Amino acid sequence: MASPAGPEIERLIRLLARLPGLGPRSARRAALALVKRRESLLSPLAEAMAEVSDRVRICSVCGNADTSDPCAICADSTRDASILVVVADVSDLWALERAGAVQARYHVLGGVLSALDGVRPEDLNLPNLRARVADDGVREVILALNATVDGQTTAHYITSLLADLPVRITRLAHGVPVGGELDYLDDGTLTAAIRQRGDV
Amino acid sequence: MASPAGPEIERLIRLLARLPGLGPRSARRAALALVKRRESLLSPLAEAMAEVSDRVRICSVCGNADTSDPCAICADSTRDASILVVVADVSDLWALERAGAVQARYHVLGGVLSALDGVRPEDLNLPNLRARVADDGVREVILALNATVDGQTTAHYITSLLADLPVRITRLAHGVPVGGELDYLDDGTLTAAIRQRGDV
Known part of the structure; x- marks a missing residue:
């Protein structure tokens, strides 16, 4: 392929194409938008x-991404240090923080176990998790992992990893999403929502 | 919305979200991918x-984007200076160059006329076009504009703008795309392909 755009712009396009959500064609469009709007x-x-x-x-x-180390969340003494929320990824931490769902500490695994993708326990931030739970006066570990096969496999692994420690291990509730319509939900979610029903 | 990611990352997300093809959610994913792969x-x-x-x-x-001014294409003396290819955007110039479709000079309008978007002739690189065609010994102007209403409106406008100059004005052929299947083509394309049929 000829390179009408010049080596600098072609390099920019190649790098932009490596971002998630951008392919070669949209990277080219993005690069062009950048060239056109240089100042702004x-x-x-x-x-x-x-x-x-x-x-x-x-x-x-x-494992959070922040300008300070320890991060602002780990350094925040007003948070409940006895609860540790285990998430797969920094994006999950951000999602829970945006929702203001819990005022606790986090532990980012950096992924989930996956036989298909060849992710083994030693590839994740797991040894550190056991050490934190054992040392830090943690009373509850909330497994905030995706409700996927890999997420649940990881949850099971962590449960057995921490089985001998005096700590309560919980997981997120399954059920109808807020604003969700029953007609569009899968059988597993509806069954879980019925089984875990609560009093009005 | 809380800002768990810190002001630097939030600013990066906001700027990334202004790229075409990225929304707020995919910009967040892209920013996270960037933070995770800082070195690479x-x-x-x-x-x-x-x-x-x-x-x-x-x-x-x-109007091309390049590291030199005049750009490499304008400075290339091996190109046929008597043919001027008018395109709406730098991306169209790049597409024609990638295809190696023509070894000529270009003129980038910076858009097309659009009543809906309020784009008037004075918003485009049109005065310069007339001057180039009048002065530069141009014998043919190829209107390589999109086959859309706005593209064709712009083509008509340029045709009348250059009507008094001794120059041949051509436009791209309509027809069946190479590799295209007749069954999936619209009526207008098929009619044009029949009308402009050629001998085998």
């Missing part, structure tokens, strides 16, 4: 990336 | 953007 978009974005690259670190305690 | 993706991308921002200019002759 390209320069600020280049600066924002350089700043994130310089300043953002992965928290050595929980 | 974030730093190179920040550098590539800074370099494009520093070096890429819009060619003052044709």
Whole structure:
């Protein structure tokens, strides 16, 4: 393929195409939008990336991404340190924080066990989890993992990993999503919602 | 909305969300991918953007984006300067160059006329077009514009704009796309393909 755009722009396109959600064609469109809006978009974005690259670190305690290490959540003494929420990914931590679902500490695994993708226990942030639960006066571990096969496999693994420690292990409730319509839900969700029904 | 990701990352997400093809949710995913792959993706991308921002200019002759002004295409003396290909956007120029469709000069309008979007002739790179055609010894203007209502309106406008100049004005052929199946083509394309049929 000829390179009418010049090597600098072609390099930008190749790198943009590696972002999730962008393919080669949309990366080309994005690069063009950046070139066209150099002052309003390209320069600020280049600066924002350089700043994130310089300043953002992965928290050595929980695995969150923040400008400080330990991260703001780990350093927040107003949070309930006796509850540890285990999530697969930083995006799940962000989702729970956006929802304001819980004021506790987190532990980011960095993925879930997967036979298909070859993710083994030693590939995840698991040894550190056991150490934290054993040492830090944690009384409850909430397994906030996806309701997928891999997520639930990981939940089972963690449950047996922590079985000998004096800690309560809980998982997220299954049920009807808020705003959800029964007609569109799968059988497993409806069965779980009936089985875990509560008094009005 | 709470900002669990910190102000630097939130700013990066906001800027990424302004790229075409990325919404707020996919921008968040992209930002997370960048944070996770700082060495292999974030730093190179920040550098590539800074370099494009520093070096890429819009060619003052044709409107192409390149590191030199005039751009490499305008400066290429092996190209046929008597043919001028009018395109709406730099992306169209890139597409024609990738295809190697024509070895000529280009003129990028920077859009098409649109009553709906309020794009008027003075918003496009049109005065310059007339001057180029009048001065540069151009013998043929190829209107390589989209086969949309706005594209064809723009083609008509340019045809009348250049009517008094001694220049041949052509447009792209309509017909069956190479590899296309008749069954999936619209009536207009099929009619045009029959009407403009050629001998075998």
